[in-house]
Amino acid sequence: MKMRRTAAAGAVVLALGLTATACGGESGSAGDKPAGGGYSHDYTAAKNVKIDSATLKRAQKRGKLIIGVKADQPFLGYQDPSTKKYSGFDIEIAKMVAADLGFSTNQIEFHTINSNVRETTISRHAVDYYVGTYTINNERKKQVGFAGPYYTAGADLLVRKDDKSITGPNSLRGKNVCSITGSTPLQEIKKPQYGAHTQESDKYSDCVQKVLDGQADALTTDDAILKGYAAQRPDKLRVVDKPFTKEPYGVGMDKNDKALRDAITKALEHHIENNDYKTAYTNTLGKSGSKYVAPQTPLPRY
Amino acid sequence: MSGASVLYDVPGPKTKARNRLYSVIGGIAVLAVLAYLGLRLFQTGQFEPAKWNIFNYAGVRNSIRDGVLTTLKVFAVAAVLSLALGVLLAVARLSDHKPVRWLATGFVELFRAVPLLITIYAVWVLMLSNKDALGMSGDAPQFWALVLGLTLYNGSVQAEVLRAGINSVPKGQREAAYALGLRKTQVMTTVLIPQAVRAMLPTVISQLVVTLKDTSLGYIITYEELLYSGRLMAGNIIAGGDSVYIPVIIVIGSIYVAMCLALSALANWIERRGRRAKTGIGVAEAGDVANAGALTAVVAAEAAADTATDTGN
Amino acid sequence: MNVLLDYLPQFRDGFLGTLAITGASAVIALVLGVVIAGFRVSPIPPLRAFGTAWVALLRNTPLTLLFLVATFVVPELLFRGASPFVLAMLALGCYTSSFVCEAVRSGISTVPVGQAEAARSLGMTFGQTLRMIVLPQATRTVLQPLSSIFIALTKNSAIAGAFSVTELFGVAKLLSDKGYAIALIFLWVALAYLIITFAISGVFRLLERRMAVVR
Numbered sequence: 001m002k003m004r005r006t007a008a009a010g011a012v013v014l015a016l017g018l019t020a021t022a023c024g025g026e027s028g029s030a031g032d033k034p035a036g037g038g039y040s041h042d043y044t045a046a047k048n049v050k051i052d053s054a055t056l057k058r059a060q061k062r063g064k065l066i067i068g069v070k071a072d073q074p075f076l077g078y079q080d081p082s083t084k085k086y087s088g089f090d091i092e093i094a095k096m097v098a099a100d101l102g103f104s105t106n107q108i109e110f111h112t113i114n115s116n117v118r119e120t121t122i123s124r125h126a127v128d129y130y131v132g133t134y135t136i137n138n139e140r141k142k143q144v145g146f147a148g149p150y151y152t153a154g155a156d157l158l159v160r161k162d163d164k165s166i167t168g169p170n171s172l173r174g175k176n177v178c179s180i181t182g183s184t185p186l187q188e189i190k191k192p193q194y195g196a197h198t199q200e201s202d203k204y205s206d207c208v209q210k211v212l213d214g215q216a217d218a219l220t221t222d223d224a225i226l227k228g229y230a231a232q233r234p235d236k237l238r239v240v241d242k243p244f245t246k247e248p249y250g251v252g253m254d255k256n257d258k259a260l261r262d263a264i265t266k267a268l269e270h271h272i273e274n275n276d277y278k279t280a281y282t283n284t285l286g287k288s289g290s291k292y293v294a295p296q297t298p299l300p301r302y
Numbered sequence: 303m304s305g306a307s308v309l310y311d312v313p314g315p316k317t318k319a320r321n322r323l324y325s326v327i328g329g330i331a332v333l334a335v336l337a338y339l340g341l342r343l344f345q346t347g348q349f350e351p352a353k354w355n356i357f358n359y360a361g362v363r364n365s366i367r368d369g370v371l372t373t374l375k376v377f378a379v380a381a382v383l384s385l386a387l388g389v390l391l392a393v394a395r396l397s398d399h400k401p402v403r404w405l406a407t408g409f410v411e412l413f414r415a416v417p418l419l420i421t422i423y424a425v426w427v428l429m430l431s432n433k434d435a436l437g438m439s440g441d442a443p444q445f446w447a448l449v450l451g452l453t454l455y456n457g458s459v460q461a462e463v464l465r466a467g468i469n470s471v472p473k474g475q476r477e478a479a480y481a482l483g484l485r486k487t488q489v490m491t492t493v494l495i496p497q498a499v500r501a502m503l504p505t506v507i508s509q510l511v512v513t514l515k516d517t518s519l520g521y522i523i524t525y526e527e528l529l530y531s532g533r534l535m536a537g538n539i540i541a542g543g544d545s546v547y548i549p550v551i552i553v554i555g556s557i558y559v560a561m562c563l564a565l566s567a568l569a570n571w572i573e574r575r576g577r578r579a580k581t582g583i584g585v586a587e588a589g590d591v592a593n594a595g596a597l598t599a600v601v602a603a604e605a606a607a608d609t610a611t612d613t614g615n
Numbered sequence: 616m617n618v619l620l621d622y623l624p625q626f627r628d629g630f631l632g633t634l635a636i637t638g639a640s641a642v643i644a645l646v647l648g649v650v651i652a653g654f655r656v657s658p659i660p661p662l663r664a665f666g667t668a669w670v671a672l673l674r675n676t677p678l679t680l681l682f683l684v685a686t687f688v689v690p691e692l693l694f695r696g697a698s699p700f701v702l703a704m705l706a707l708g709c710y711t712s713s714f715v716c717e718a719v720r721s722g723i724s725t726v727p728v729g730q731a732e733a734a735r736s737l738g739m740t741f742g743q744t745l746r747m748i749v750l751p752q753a754t755r756t757v758l759q760p761l762s763s764i765f766i767a768l769t770k771n772s773a774i775a776g777a778f779s780v781t782e783l784f785g786v787a788k789l790l791s792d793k794g795y796a797i798a799l800i801f802l803w804v805a806l807a808y809l810i811i812t813f814a815i816s817g818v819f820r821l822l823e824r825r826m827a828v829v830r
Binding site: 072079080112121209 | 360361531538539540
């Protein structure tokens with residue numbers, strides 16, 4: 001009993017100590033630099049934007065734009081755990097679009113939304129729009145509206161550097177492949193022709209760790225995402241570099257808000273044409289080794 | 303260890319020697335397991351200074367602190383609400399009116415049967431769907447979904463605990479109270495509930511430990527509590543060319559264990575204090591809340607036999 | 616109704632997945648729990664300390680955290696390349712074993728002192744007393760708490776769904792993402808869990824009746 005009390009007292013001291021010491025300490029981001037982000041640019045917000053969109057009116061009323069993004073994709077949508085700041089290519093795209101809708105960077109609230117709850121949050125207006133490696137496809141168009149594509153990625157494989165046995169999707173027979181619940185490459189790799197065992201997780205970073213641990217042999221998702229992880233750990237991981245699908249990325253939003261969809265499409269075109277897009281690209285995705293391909297304008301409308 | 307001494311004789315010289323040998327072997331075995339784990343931690347490079355240096359950064363510390371505070375905030379609100387709901391449901395289940403009793407029973411049974419994770423998720427989706435009607439913004443839907451989910455489940459469990467407690471109050475007390483001319487509500491609020499709460503306090507607190515542990519389920523709806531912050535750090539920080547899953551899990555884990563142990567210690571302390579008091583109503587054994595056997599044995603509440611507290615979720 | 620009929624295969628897989636993970640971890644929990652309970656009442660101090668530490672640690676750790684440990688610490692340190700099912704089974708089994716241990720231990724203490732004394736006076740050792748006299752009698756009182764522990768285990772298995780094990784919760788999430796009304800899905804999944812939990816309490820009630828002794 002006495003031992004227990006001492007243990008409890010020690011526990012309290014530990015907890016208090018940890019929280020008390022929270023103030024102070026070194027500033028800046030913890031860990032290796034760069035871990036997958038850092039670039040940030042502000043875009044001039046348009047003034048007096050009048051668009052007949054229910055979503056936008058809600059945002060204007062609250063004076064804040066809520067954008068759903070990813071937090072665990074280096075160079076795309078990445079949140080620094082120590083500064084809580086988001087950065088990456090998708091974040092830049094989100095900010096460009098926000099600027100044309102009349103919101104400056106400090107009027108944006110980013111929310112981390114994992115892949116498995118994207119449709120749930122978008123269709124129920126928990127976010128105004130969503131920019132996070134979101135592949136446009138017909139199945140999803142039944143639930144959300146898409147503007148874009150603003151980038152085209154392709155599903156690829158991330159493997160351990162010393163693992164030479166995996167050369168492409170056709171060499172996955174009997175291997176463990178990890179991906180995200182609800183992602184398109186996962187649905188592709190589940191097809192019986194590949195004969196792979198699949199594992200599902202709700203975070204990409206968890207899959208990366210599984211590949212490193214040997215619980216999975218490969219992580220499949222879009223090459224743009226994978227290259228970010230490979231760039232973080234160049235001596236442990238490599239990308240197979242044989243894309244086997246086309247993943248056009250779009251900005252997701254309420255399916256019924258056509259006015260917003262058109263406005264976002266226009267905003268994307270505007271920033272592609274004025275070279276904001278290219279600058280953002282070279283400073284984010286370009287750093288992890290993805291080649292720049294200019295997106296075709298005008299973007300499709302529906 | 304009252305049971306232990308009955309199981310074996312006071313050791314003689316030979317047994318003493320043998321036990322000493324077993325102790326040494328057992329001790330070595332336990333130490334060997336620990337040493338092996340330590341060795342593996344070392345071999346996989348978990349003790350590299352770079353990996354632990356991340357905790358020297360103000361940002362990391364702040365996010366751990368914020369995580370702890372958020373977790374405690376959710377816990378505090380959920381604890382208060384679940385106790386309130388627990389009292390309400392317990393009284394409703396003992397009501398004289400059949401429909402009220404049935405409704406309460408159905409409610410309790412439903413929310414105890416469904417995994418908390420699913421309840422939280424369902425409440426969250428419902429809240430998102432009706433977000434504007436409820437006037438919520440930011441991470442309010444997440445917060446309330448987590449709190450309400452915890453409240454619904456733990457409230458149902460607390461209701462069963464309190465009901466067992468109310469049933470454990472000797473019948474004579476109730477009869478005496480009625481004989482004095484007290485009304486039904488008065489009997490409940492002034493005679494039965496205070497004694498029930500007293501008898502069941504350790505069990506109630508142990509269920510609160512479960513509530514505290516379950517706040518970690520907020521990860522499923524991306525609510526930024528302690529475990530979520532931990533997972534973000536583990537996934538996004540790279541130190542010394544490697545991820546920091548293990549150091550982060552060790553640190554976050556110790557914080558959770560510390561918080562829960564502190565709460566458990568409180569339950570134990572109350573239990574010991576309660577045992578010294580002479581009221582004729584036994585105090586439930588805190589360590590064994592999980593099991594109905596001990597519970598019923600202590601409070602002699604046969605009626606609660608079927609429905610005693612749930613094991614930690 | 617439609618949701619259930621349209622996605623019957625998914626519901627079936629989820630249901631079977633929940634059954635499988637629950638069953639597998641129940642076995643682990645039972646075996647580990649009884650062994651650790653034996654440790655906790657044994658005359659050997661290091662084993663007692665180990666048992667106490669095991670229970671205190673596991674009972675005060677959130678299960679989600681334990682799943683993280685199983686998914687990211689265990690493979691790195693011990694078993695490289697273990698499947699998610701095995702790891703989930705380990706996490707659930709170890710977590711539940713601490714509750715089983717406490718139930719068994721309090722069951723042991725309800726066996727009348729005279730029984731153990733009689734066994735000892737016959738010259739039985741600690742192991743024999745425990746195995747042949749005390750545990751069989753303790754089983755009777757332990758059954759009730761065990762049934763609630765296994766019901767809790769069934770529900771806890773939902774957490775495994777987030778760690779890539781197919782089970783009912785995964786189905787609920789999948790269908791909700793596909794846009795079905797959550798209330799309806801919730802009811803169907805709740806029903807599925809009710810079936811499992813009622814089956815568990817039914818089995819235990821049967822066992823209790825079989826083992827009951829007329830006094």
